[in-house]
Amino acid sequence: MPAAPRTAARAALTLVLLALLLGALAVIASGLGFIAVSPGEVLDAVLGSLRGAAGSPEALRQSVVLDVRLPRIVTAMSVGFGLAVAGAVFQGLLLNPLADPFTLGVSSGAAFGAALALLLGLHFLGPATLGATAFLGAAATLVAVMALSGRDNDLAPTNLILSGVIVSAILSAGISFIKYLADERVASIVFWLMGSFVSRTWTDAALTASVTLAGFAVCLHHARDLNIMSLGARSARSLGVDTRRVRLVLLLTASLISAVCVSVSGIIGFVGLIVPHLMRLAVGPDNRVLLPASGLAGALLLLCADTLTRAALPHEVPIGVLTALIGGPAFCWIFTRTRSGRRHG
Amino acid sequence: MAEATLALRALAFGHTREPVLRDVDLTLDPGLVHGVLGPNGCGKTTLLGLLAGHLAPDAGEALLNDVPVTAVRPAALARLLAVVEQSAPFPFPFTVREAVLMGRHPHIPRFSRPSEADLAAVDRAMAAMELTDLAGRTLDTLSGGERQRTVVARALAQEAPALLLDEPTSSMDIRHSVAAMAELSRLARRERRTVGVVLHDLNLASAYCDRIILLGQGTIRAIGAPADVLTPSTISEVFGVRAATAPHPEDGHPVITFTRENRT
Numbered sequence: 158m159p160a161a162p163r164t165a166a167r168a169a170l171t172l173v174l175l176a177l178l179l180g181a182l183a184v185i186a187s188g189l190g191f192i193a194v195s196p197g198e199v200l201d202a203v204l205g206s207l208r209g210a211a212g213s214p215e216a217l218r219q220s221v222v223l224d225v226r227l228p229r230i231v232t233a234m235s236v237g238f239g240l241a242v243a244g245a246v247f248q249g250l251l252l253n254p255l256a257d258p259f260t261l262g263v264s265s266g267a268a269f270g271a272a273l274a275l276l277l278g279l280h281f282l283g284p285a286t287l288g289a290t291a292f293l294g295a296a297a298t299l300v301a302v303m304a305l306s307g308r309d310n311d312l313a314p315t316n317l318i319l320s321g322v323i324v325s326a327i328l329s330a331g332i333s334f335i336k337y338l339a340d341e342r343v344a345s346i347v348f349w350l351m352g353s354f355v356s357r358t359w360t361d362a363a364l365t366a367s368v369t370l371a372g373f374a375v376c377l378h379h380a381r382d383l384n385i386m387s388l389g390a391r392s393a394r395s396l397g398v399d400t401r402r403v404r405l406v407l408l409l410t411a412s413l414i415s416a417v418c419v420s421v422s423g424i425i426g427f428v429g430l431i432v433p434h435l436m437r438l439a440v441g442p443d444n445r446v447l448l449p450a451s452g453l454a455g456a457l458l459l460l461c462a463d464t465l466t467r468a469a470l471p472h473e474v475p476i477g478v479l480t481a482l483i484g485g486p487a488f489c490w491i492f493t494r495t496r497s498g499r500r501h502g
Numbered sequence: 503m504a505e506a507t508l509a510l511r512a513l514a515f516g517h518t519r520e521p522v523l524r525d526v527d528l529t530l531d532p533g534l535v536h537g538v539l540g541p542n543g544c545g546k547t548t549l550l551g552l553l554a555g556h557l558a559p560d561a562g563e564a565l566l567n568d569v570p571v572t573a574v575r576p577a578a579l580a581r582l583l584a585v586v587e588q589s590a591p592f593p594f595p596f597t598v599r600e601a602v603l604m605g606r607h608p609h610i611p612r613f614s615r616p617s618e619a620d621l622a623a624v625d626r627a628m629a630a631m632e633l634t635d636l637a638g639r640t641l642d643t644l645s646g647g648e649r650q651r652t653v654v655a656r657a658l659a660q661e662a663p664a665l666l667l668d669e670p671t672s673s674m675d676i677r678h679s680v681a682a683m684a685e686l687s688r689l690a691r692r693e694r695r696t697v698g699v700v701l702h703d704l705n706l707a708s709a710y711c712d713r714i715i716l717l718g719q720g721t722i723r724a725i726g727a728p729a730d731v732l733t734p735s736t737i738s739e740v741f742g743v744r745a746a747t748a749p750h751p752e753d754g755h756p757v758i759t760f761t762r763e764n765r766t
Contacts, residue, residue: 252593378612385607387594391556392587396660397580397608442594 168446171439175453182460183234187226189468194218203227224359231362233354233463233476234456236418237428239369241455243411243418244429245436245448246376249383250407251317254437257429258415261321261408262298265328267419268350270294272335275346288364291420292413298324299412352423352477354463365421372414373452379403380444387442425477427484428455434488505532506567506582506664506696508553513562515548516720522548523720526562532663535683535690535697537711537728539704541741544717546700547588550666553698554585566664580608584660586653586667595640598633598652599624605659627658630685632678646673654682658689664696665689671706679703683710704758708732709750716740732756 188194194202202219244257251260258264273279274290282289302324306316332350336343376383382403386393390400418425432455433447440446459476462483466474508530516522523545530536530553538546551557552564555571564571566582574582584605596604605627606620616624628634631651641649654670665686671679687710689695701707707714707728714731716724718740724731737745737758744763747756 249594252591254593381607381612384596385604387591387596388601388604389587389591391551391554392585392590394556394576395554395580395583395585396604397577399576437594441600442596443600 168440168443168450172446172449172453175450175457179234179453179457179460182457182464183230186230186460186464186468187222189464190221190226192218192221194222198222228359228362229354229357229463229467230460232357232365232421233459235362235365235369236354236422236425237432237455237457237459238452239365239372239414239418239455240425240428241432241436241451241458242369242373242376242448243414244455245433245444245451246383246407246411247429248433249387249444250404250411252387252389253318254434256318257433258411258419259325259426259429260318261412262302262324262328263295263321263412263415264419264424265325265332266298267291267295267416268424269328269331269335270297270416271420272332272346272350275342275349276335276339278342285360285364288417288420292416295412295416295419296409298328299408303408348475349423350477351475352425352480353473353475354422354467355473357421361421365417368417369414372410373448375410376407377445377448379407380448383407383444384442423475423477425459426481427488428458428480431484431488432458503661503693503695504582504663505694506662507531507565508571508583508664508666508696508698509563509565509568510549510552510559511563511565513552513559513564515545515552515557515560521560521720523552525721528715528722528725530664530696530698532694532696533690534712535687535699535710536713536715537707538698538700538715538717539702539707540717540723545720546717547668549715549717550585550668550698550700554583554666555579556585577608580660580662582662583664583666584657584662586657586665586670588668588672590649590653592641592649595642597637598639598641598644598648598655599628599637601641601652602628602633602655602659605656608660623659623661627655630658630681631655632681647675647678650674651678651682658685663694665698667697667699669700669702672702679706686710704732704737708755708758709753729756732758 184196184199187199188196198218199222202222206223240258247256247258247261248254270290270293271287274286279286279290302317302320305320305323336346339346382398385396385398386400386403393400433451436447436450436454440450462476462479466476466479510526510528513526514521514524526549538549540546548557552559553571555564555574558572566574602624603616606616606623610616610620628637631654633651633655636648641652644652650670650673654667657665657667671682674682683706686697686699690697711728714726714728715722716731716736723740724736732747734745734747737743744761746759746761750757
């Protein structure tokens with residue numbers, strides 16, 4: 158494929174455009190639904206609540222926007238942002254443009270932890286229980302995958318992916334077994350696994366947004382190291398990057414982001430895979446630009462998908478199903494196109 | 503620029519019954535180009551990995567300016583030593599210029615933009631490897647030799663007092679092989695850099711190296727000037743081929759030729 162001229166100005170412009178688009182769509186999406194609210198009213202409601210004004214005549218419409226739609230929208234955007242950033246980081250670390258939170262088994266681990274909590278009806282941490290068990294599942298999976306793949310502490314990319322696939326397969330069987338055991342509770346587990354943003358609260362939104370943004374800050378701090386590490390571990394070390402430390406920090410951070418996203422919304426596939434891939438075509442492989450661009454585009458994608466299923470479709474389709482139905486074919490198209498491009502190049 | 507002396511002392515490497523390297527004692531001095539030669543699988547890449555601190559010796563020491571090289575912090579090591587690996591992965595489509603600029607990583611503080619000096623070093627390195635016209639091309643569109651020139655340019659841009667290169671010219675055409683070796687020789691002579699380079703082409707080594715380190719069967723078979731090491735008898739002994747040598751008509755270094763019925 159021809160190399161587009163890449164300049165700092167162009168990258169900055171792309172980021173600003175993505176951010177503006179995301180903001181505008183968030184406002185519009187807040188107005189869409191059974192009770193229509195105009196974008197102006199949405200802004201009034203948000204600004205009014207920020208100023209502490211209460212008891213306006215439009216209380217119901219305000220409450221729909223502030224208490225029902227916005228938490229769901231913020232959660233959807235945070236999850237999209239987090240999954241895409243985690244995907245970009247995993248791709249950079251594993252030197253594999255096809256890697257994402259699922260390749261490492263991290264998402265399956267999180268799903269297993271959460272499904273176990275649903276099965277046993279655990280509530281020890283209140284609303285954060287699912288998040289905590291998902292993170293425990295993800296962390297345990299990551300430890301197992303790393304132990305399987307790296308006797309020499311070098312964490313070779315192919316070993317990591319292979320171990321991830323093996324552990325994922327075991328966990329998938331585990332999740333199936335949980336579903337089998339769950340009897341009448343199976344419906345809630347299945348629906349949760351397919352992914353949904355239905356009835357998210359501000360607690361969910363705040364938890365997801367804060368973990369995602371904090372994790373993003375850590376990843377961005379190491380973005381240049383991640384660039385250098387695409388040269389291979391030895392070359393990166395000879396350029397002064399402490400590859401073992403950076404790899405460990407980024408694996409843990411990206412896993413934490415993935416786990417929180419999975420715990421709040423179930424398994425939503427393809428965002429972590431496709432978004433960084435598309436953004437790499439648009440802004441180039443420099444992670445200092447790629448990470449924020451992927452995050453914004455991921456947020457945009459899930460916001461659109463969630464608004465579509467919430468406000469446009471006659472019945473709510475689980476968002477994980479929707480992203481896979483749209484994302485799968487889109488990915489096949491990208492994959493064949495880039496492969497044929499390489500053959501002719 | 504600071505100077506760097508690399509040394510291996512009574513070094514052995516390899517856990518198996520047959521060690522990869524044993525009884526290795528050598529010093530790479532500033533101002534000289536050292537050529538590491540030897541048959542396939544004799545431990546050349548391992549030797550370079552030990553000098554660079556990528557591998558830890560099982561016995562003996564690998565020293566950089568009299569300090570064990572594995573004890574030097576990565577950031578400090580990167581300002582003393584540039585390394586070119588034999589095969590580098592390029593999974594993402596960085597441009598040639600971006601890849602060469604990565605060589606300046608140890609000199610650019612986190613979150614800073616490259617300075618004028620950094621960009622000038624990148625321009626010099628790209629000019630030395632004749633990459634200026636390819637600056638905007640992405641790595642996935644390059645030929646093997648062009649990629650090698652990019653990796654060598656990255657190491658040149660690093661401007662470290664010591665350079666270790668593992669078969670940097672194996673895919674380059676003769677013009678760029680000669681250009682790369684001439685640049686390394688110039689850096690050693692003019693800027694007192696320490697250069698260690700693994701080569702397979704005996705004539706390239708003979709023309710540009712000041713000191714030849716000949717490895718065979720996991721140990722050093724000969725060290726010295728090309729004219730002293732690259733003799734028909736030594737070549738026959740280490741590589742098992744019949745060779746003849748004659749002084750180059752202009753430059754005087756030994757030119758090695760091989761007879762057709764060449765196995766000894």
